Amino acid sequence: MPDRTSEDERLRRWRLVLGSDSAESTGHTPEGRDAAMDRTLTALYGGGKNPVTRSPGERGAGLGASAPAAARWLGDIRTYFPAPVVQVMQRDAIERLGLAALLLEPELLDAVEADVHLVGTLLSLGGAMPETTRETARAVVRKVVADLEKRLAGHTRATLTGALDRSARTGRPRHRDIDWNRTVRANLKNWVPLPAADGAALPSGGAGAGTVVPERLIGYGRVGRAVRKEVVLCVDQSGSMAASVVHAAVFGAVLASMRSLDTRLIVFDTAVVDLTDRLDDPVDVLFGTRLGGGTDINRALTYCQARITRPFDTVVVLISDLYEGGIRDRMLQRVAAMRDAGVEFVALLALSDEGAPAYDRDHAAALAALGVPAFACTPDLFPEVMAAALEKRPLPVPER
Incomplete structure (x- = not known):
């Protein structure tokens, strides 16, 4: 016998994905938190045109052409969905519903989930941005930049410092800066066999112990301040x-x-x-x-x-x-x-x-x-x- 709980959950998810048109086929009516989630999804994906240009009575909930309505919607999606999903929905709202123009309102900017794509949108609006919004926009951009610097700066500096040290090779390195692998390879022609136990030298090319005379040292210079x-x-x-x-x-x-x-x-x-x-x-x-x-x-x-x-x-x-x-x-x-x-x-x-x-x-x-x-x-x-x-x-x- 199939698990009834699993079947109900499957129908619940399909109802949220497909919207109100699937109510009859899924037999599921959202309630409570699900009903609130359904409203936020319908506002964005309900099938109507841009709410700013839609004719009266045309299908689709929309966000309304006002910053307060959009700000409430942005607050709702942050309540019901994880941050990565919120960022995707914000990008869709900017593209589908003309939300970019409303980003010129400070109260709306306070409600968004800031990410790289939102920064790009704000920068594209730069010339049209009123002074009352500019400081809020800078705060949003600064938060994203700080997060990126925290994620990327340490690894970048460490990686490039090592590369700069290696690129500054010198023929007169200090002992601790010698690159022994490169030095040995460069001086293999100077291999000298050690004398055998009876005092006689091993024949040229014969097996046995020997040493490399390092006529040329290869190492890394120190980058320092230069x-x-x-x-x-x-x-x-x-x-x-x-x-x-x-x-x-x-x-x-x-x-x-x-x-x-x-x-x-x-x-x-x-x-x-x-x-x-x-x-x-x-x-x-x-x-x-x-x-x-x-x-x-x-x-x-x-x-x-x-x-x-x-x-x-x-x-x-x-x-x-x-x-x-x-x-x-x-x-x-x-x-x-x-x-x-x-x-x-x-x-x-x-x-x-x-x-x-x-x-x-x-x-x-x-x-x-x-x-x-x-x-x-x-x-x-x-x-x-x-x-x-x-x-x-x-x-x-x-x-x-």
């Missing part, structure tokens, strides 16, 4: 790159805090903006961006190339979906010229947890032909990508 490498983050601020812009601002601030790196942050659409002087505060960086608009990668790379003083010690990271609105051939020529000069060039299609977005595959293939693979990178992988670039070894390109 700037060892230059990093240029060149970030596309078109609307589709919002999450990447947020993460790039956080990583830019972390890299700028490392004395051995000279870090620049350049953002671009059809114009180029140098935000390097704001890197001590990633929130200022983010409010200095302008999400949306076109894309001119060639112009951005021209600006970056003109500011490179030590090509062999420079890493340029282009973060873009590669939909070039400028001059394609010149863009590729600039990448090739930087590579020929010794610059380590990295092309990231995205710097986010969502994976690869839509991107220009022809431009990605053209970069790959120049020895620059273009790939999406998660924030957790980014420190390893930067470490490999600083050491001029193959990048850890994720499998597709």
Whole structure:
């Protein structure tokens, strides 16, 4: 005999998923907490049009075109659903119901579950944001940035400090800094057999004990306070790159805090903006961006190339979906010229947890032909990508 409790639970879940249209087929009527959850889901997924444009009497509950109604709804979903689900529902509300315009109200911002995508939405509204909302928006952005820094900063600094130490090899290391494996390999030609027990030397090539005379020592220098490498983050601020812009601002601030790196942050659409002087505060960086608009990668790379003083010690990271609105051939020529000069060039299609977005595959293939693979990178992988670039070894390109 089937478990009746399990069957009831199954029908209950289907009723919540399918909505009121399934009441007859499931035979389930939500009550209490379930009824409240059903109302919040119906407001967003009830099948009607945007409540701002819907005709009177048209099906669908909606949130209403007012901040108080939306704020109540946002409070309800935080009551009934876990944070990851809340964030998904907020994104759906922004896309389906025109909630973005209501985010200009301070009381609504106080009710949201802040995440990277919400920050991107706020930044895209920057020009339209009234002064009464701006400070609340900055507080929301600062909370997200602080959470990201807490998650990413320690691992990034540790990984890159090790890479910088390894990249600073020297032929006159102190004893504790000697890389013994590389030193032995470099001096194998100086292997000398030890005398046999009776005093006679072993024949050349014979088995037996011997020693390597280390004519050349290989080791690591210490980074100390000197700037060892230059990093240029060149970030596309078109609307589709919002999450990447947020993460790039956080990583830019972390890299700028490392004395051995000279870090620049350049953002671009059809114009180029140098935000390097704001890197001590990633929130200022983010409010200095302008999400949306076109894309001119060639112009951005021209600006970056003109500011490179030590090509062999420079890493340029282009973060873009590669939909070039400028001059394609010149863009590729600039990448090739930087590579020929010794610059380590990295092309990231995205710097986010969502994976690869839509991107220009022809431009990605053209970069790959120049020895620059273009790939999406998660924030957790980014420190390893930067470490490999600083050491001029193959990048850890994720499998597709």
